[in-house]
């Protein structure tokens with residue numbers, strides 16, 4: 001299967017899942033996750049209509065940035081504060097904000113560049129210890145703190161990585177919990193809080209995530225095939 005035909009297939013599945021909730025396929029943004037894939041593969045995806053790509057490591061964005069055609073970059077993985085400065089003027093949105101400490105560093109760098117950074121708050125609704133993100137109980141406090149203390153940040157929504165389940169149906173409850181918080185803020189009028197994105201769903205569970213209300217899916221394997229993690233060791 002080619003990258004192009006994989007993307008077409010995912011678009012069909014995405015549209016079918018969206019229709020179950022009374023939406024269209026276009027209402028759900030497909031972010032192609034390109035980690036460990038080459039600029040050539042990424043450009044192939046862009047030629048097939050991909051407008052947004054996601055990387056989970058700052059270094060990979062730096063390495064590929066000049067070699068990839070114009071596209072919106074998303075930082076979707078854990079972000080260390082000392083690396084914010086490298087990507088602040090490269091990415092369209094940071095999905096993984098889970099502390100005021102990190103938000104303040106983003107604020108500082110965004111102010112230096114005279115820009116406003118769009119972010120999502122990463123919520124770990126399953127409270128898995130292996131994952132980053134805050135608990136659902138901590139969400140209100142963090143959103144309120146960032147909105148008060150970070151004038152160069154716009155909080156655009158929430159991101160969630162559900163636990164890997166053999167049966168993706170088992171992830172439904174975690175998505176539903178995050179959707180509830182999303183709806184609350186989407187209806188709220190709060191300074192610098194402008195909810196527009198609910199980033200949930202990967203290769204294994206994106207259809208279930210869409211059924212539970214996601215409007216942004218982050219899909220890698222189903223587009224590019226399996227990643228060769230051995231190449232990371234070189």
Ligand SMILES: *Cc1c(COP(=O)(O)O)cnc(C)c1O
Pocket residue numbers: 033035056076077161202203204218219220221222
């Ligand atoms: C790798 C990754 C994805 C994509 O995972 P696939 O299973 O390959 O679709 C999505 N989100 C994040 C945060 C990732 O690190």
